[in-house]
Amino acid sequence: MSSDEDEWVPFSRRPEWSDVKPVPQDDGPHPVVPIAYRADFRETMDYFRAVYLSGERSHRALNLTAEAISMNPGNYTVWYFRRLVLEAVDADLNDEMEYINCVASKNSKNYQIWHHKRWLAEKLGPEVAQKELEFTKRIFAIDAKNYHAWSHRQWVLDALGGWQNELDYCTELLEDDIFNNSAWNQRYFVITRSPLLGGLQSMRESEVSYAVEAILSNPENESPWRYLRGLYKGDPNLLICNNQISGVCLQVLKTKHNIIFPLSLLLELLCHGFQPSTEFVSAVEALRTSVPESSSTSSLANTICSVLEIVDPIRSNYWSWRRSHLPSQVC
Amino acid sequence: MGYCKPYGIKFISWTIVGGFAGTIGLDPHLLYTLSAVQILALLNRLDVLDIEMISEYVAGLQNEDGSFSGDMWGEIDTRFSYCAICCLSILHCLDKINVGKAVNYILSCKNLDGGFGATPGGESHAGQIFCCVGTLSITGSLHHVDRDLLGWWLCERQCPDGGLNGRPEKLADVCYSWWVLSSLIMIDRVHWIDKSKLTEYILNCQDSENGGISDRPDNAVDVFHTYFGVAGLSLMEYPGLKPIDPAYALPVDVVNRIFFSKF
Numbered sequence: 001m002s003s004d005e006d007e008w009v010p011f012s013r014r015p016e017w018s019d020v021k022p023v024p025q026d027d028g029p030h031p032v033v034p035i036a037y038r039a040d041f042r043e044t045m046d047y048f049r050a051v052y053l054s055g056e057r058s059h060r061a062l063n064l065t066a067e068a069i070s071m072n073p074g075n076y077t078v079w080y081f082r083r084l085v086l087e088a089v090d091a092d093l094n095d096e097m098e099y100i101n102c103v104a105s106k107n108s109k110n111y112q113i114w115h116h117k118r119w120l121a122e123k124l125g126p127e128v129a130q131k132e133l134e135f136t137k138r139i140f141a142i143d144a145k146n147y148h149a150w151s152h153r154q155w156v157l158d159a160l161g162g163w164q165n166e167l168d169y170c171t172e173l174l175e176d177d178i179f180n181n182s183a184w185n186q187r188y189f190v191i192t193r194s195p196l197l198g199g200l201q202s203m204r205e206s207e208v209s210y211a212v213e214a215i216l217s218n219p220e221n222e223s224p225w226r227y228l229r230g231l232y233k234g235d236p237n238l239l240i241c242n243n244q245i246s247g248v249c250l251q252v253l254k255t256k257h258n259i260i261f262p263l264s265l266l267l268e269l270l271c272h273g274f275q276p277s278t279e280f281v282s283a284v285e286a287l288r289t290s291v292p293e294s295s296s297t298s299s300l301a302n303t304i305c306s307v308l309e310i311v312d313p314i315r316s317n318y319w320s321w322r323r324s325h326l327p328s329q330v331c
Numbered sequence: 332m333g334y335c336k337p338y339g340i341k342f343i344s345w346t347i348v349g350g351f352a353g354t355i356g357l358d359p360h361l362l363y364t365l366s367a368v369q370i371l372a373l374l375n376r377l378d379v380l381d382i383e384m385i386s387e388y389v390a391g392l393q394n395e396d397g398s399f400s401g402d403m404w405g406e407i408d409t410r411f412s413y414c415a416i417c418c419l420s421i422l423h424c425l426d427k428i429n430v431g432k433a434v435n436y437i438l439s440c441k442n443l444d445g446g447f448g449a450t451p452g453g454e455s456h457a458g459q460i461f462c463c464v465g466t467l468s469i470t471g472s473l474h475h476v477d478r479d480l481l482g483w484w485l486c487e488r489q490c491p492d493g494g495l496n497g498r499p500e501k502l503a504d505v506c507y508s509w510w511v512l513s514s515l516i517m518i519d520r521v522h523w524i525d526k527s528k529l530t531e532y533i534l535n536c537q538d539s540e541n542g543g544i545s546d547r548p549d550n551a552v553d554v555f556h557t558y559f560g561v562a563g564l565s566l567m568e569y570p571g572l573k574p575i576d577p578a579y580a581l582p583v584d585v586v587n588r589i590f591f592s593k594f
Contacts, residue, residue: 026355049356077357080404115406145498147449147456154452181499185454188443193452222487222499230443264483314493318486318523 008040011047016060022046023053041071052081057088066099073103079112083119093120097128101135108139114148118155129160137169144173145182154189163194178214184223188230204231212248219258225265236272246274253283260312263287263304267322270301270330301330349381349388350402360402361392365414368421372585377422386424389415396439397432408449409440413462417579420469421589434472437463445480457488457497457510468517468578482520485511493528494547504546505536505556508563513577516566526567533560 011017024046027034037045048068051061065082068075086096097120104113121132133156139149157163167190173183191203208231214224228248232239239245246269249262263284270276281300287307298306305323309316350359351367364385371377392400392415399411412433419425439451440463446455447463460481467473488495488511494503495511508529515521535548536556543552544560562580565572574583581589 075357076360076402077352080358080402083404111406115404118406119404145501147454151449151453154450158452179500182454185442185448185452189452226444226484233443314489314491314525314528315486315523317525318483321523 010040011043017047020047020050023049025049044068044071048078048081052077057085059089061085062089062091069103073107073110073113076112079116083116093124096120097124097131104135105138108143108146109148111148114152118152121156121160126160129156129162132156132160133162140173144177144180147182150182150186153186157189158193163190163196166190166194167197174214178218179221179223181223184227188227200231207231208242208244212244215248215261216251219252219255219261222261225261228265229268240269240272240274245269246276246280250280250283253280253287256287259287260308263308267301267304267308270304271327273329276300299326299331301326349384349386351385358402359388361389361399361411361414361418362401364389365418368418369579369581372421372581372589375585375588377589380422382422382424386419386422386427389418390424390427393428393433397429397434397436399433409437409447409459409462409466410449412437413466416466416469421579425470430470434467434470434475437466437472438475441477444484445477445482446484454498455484457485457495457507457514460485460514461510464514464517465578473518476518478518478520482515482518482523485515485520486523489524489529493525493532495524495529502547503532505533505544505563506546506559508533509559509566509580512563512566513580516577521566530564530567530569533563536560 011020011022022043025042044064044067048064051058051064062082062085065078065085068078069082072078085091086093097117100113100117100120104110104117107113117132121128133153136149136153136156139146143149157166167187170183170187170190173180174187177183187207191197191207192200197203208228211224211228211231214221215228228245229239232242246266249266249269252262253259253266266274266276266280266284284300284303284307288303302323305319305326308319309323312319350361351364352359353363368377368380368385371380392402392411394400394407398407398409399415400407401411401414415428416425416430416433419428437447440447440449440453440459442448442455444455446457447460448454448456449459453459464473464476464481467475487499488497488507490496490503492503494505495507496503497507497510512521512524512529515524532548533544536545536550536552537543537560538545538552541552543554544557545552546556561572562575565575566577568574575581576583576586579586
């Protein structure tokens with residue numbers, strides 16, 4: 001399996017391949033856009049085509065696929081053939097997992113590689129759950145939002161288990177970067193799906209506190225604001241009753257900075273029947289000094305939309321749409 | 332997979348099992364099968380297809396839970412639901428699959444922010460949202476979408492530089508001009524973004540000397556971002572461009588030809 005370019009020996013000079021006739025790529029008589037393949041790539045693929053077409057499932061074919069993969073890990077037919085060979089030669093799948101981890105570390109955004117890993121993990125079963133979780137951790141250390149690695153991690157948890165430390169892991173990632181939306185998404189995945197935590201309702205109270213704390217440290221962070229709403233998905237009556245939630249809106253609004261998300265959440269609360277105290281009214285009033293044409297008779301929800309139109313100009317159409325579609329009770 | 336001139340059809344590679352591969356000699360996959368069907372639709376040459384065989388191949392990739400695998404190896408992703416359903420719709424063969432289950436699978440991938448991910452519980456991502464909303468649009472199931480919530484999440488993707496990103500806290504990229512805008516149009520909320528700033532962003536990603544569009548200003552251009560940039564401009568009715576259909580990703584006249592012309 002020599003992939004080092006300095007040592008690369010052409011297949012035509014390898015005695016163990018002397019019985020194979022390479023099959024060149026058929027681009028037709030007049031190729032429209034011929035690709036200038038490198039000589040080693042072309043030759044490797046010519047030999048790959050030969051074994052693929054003859055259906056040779058042997059150890060040398062396995063090594064050949066590794067060479068082809070090292071040159072182009074996106075060739076899904078090479079991967080497909082590799083799996084057929086692995087099955088046919090009864091290969092040690094733990095060795096294969098070590099190999100694929102090596103390839104995946106260098107190509108962490110390649111669909112084929114992650115799919116191959118999943119195929120292996122599925123065959124190896126729950127005993128590899130921890131190792132797989134550890135592997136994705138290593139990927140997240142480099143790219144904490146890698147979508148493939150997150151998909152793989154969620155699949156491992158669902159299919160093979162290993163939920164024990166998952167919430168702590170989310171906390172750890174969010175300590176590194178509180179803006180990491182992937183980690184917030186995973187947190188929601190854990191509290192709604194982990195068989196060990198009792199589900200959304202039993203986690204709600206502690207998670208509200210967690211999100212509120214995150215908001216207070218960085219009120220401009222979109223993720224925890226959305227997370228708060230997610231905690232009460234389908235339960236708006238409970239959302240408006242939780243003083244911690246209206247409270248965090250008020251607290252941020254009083255600072256007069258980063259007011260887009262608290263105003264938006266307050267608007268949501270009002271639309272669901274939240275009765276604002278005078279403190280909310282004055283906090284919002286204090287923001288409208290810069291809004292020239294708002295009249296003192298307009299409703300709180302209306303004022304909120306007007307303020308948002310000014311402070312979030314790129315989405316002013318959205319906020320003016322919200323204003324014109326307010327439920328009648330808050331107009 | 333071939334190229335876009337009528338005599339390029341012979342280069343489109345299809346296989347004995349009915350699906351298309353990325354190039355000659357590879358195995359069939361839903362991604363390439365949809366591309367092949369779209370290209371032939373563009374060229375008005377769907378007549379060269381064995382529709383029975385292709386639709387059987389696509390229908391055969393639907394799983395018990397309604398999801399679709401990309402190929403016989405079983406990778407599941409809402410991208411493949413879109414590929415399958417768009418493809419079958421163009422071929423007038425949606426009756427070959429269980430549409431209800433396909434829609435339910437998409438809905439199982441809906442998140443707290445109104446968006447959709449690749450699998451149930453997967454993070455919302457503008458590309459996956461296009462696939463899911465496109466599937467729901469083609470199957471007449473958009474009433475399942477929380478349009479205001481999703482619309483707000485999508486318009487939050489517009490960054491101060493005018494470009495759109497695909498997830499919170501990510502950089503803007505021209506490709507999301509397509510994924511985000513097409514989704515916003517399908518749910519009738521495209522007026523929520525600042526079109527002139529987005530147009531300016533896309534135009535700033537042009538290589539004004541050699542042509543083409545890149546992912547962000549001053550990067551190297553490529554054919555994918557050129558497509559997404561032009562398609563995004565078309566969705567915003569930029570002068571001189573044909574209108575493009577947000578669900579099928581084909582010019583509107585092609586879509587009309589597929590669905591409204593007499594056979």
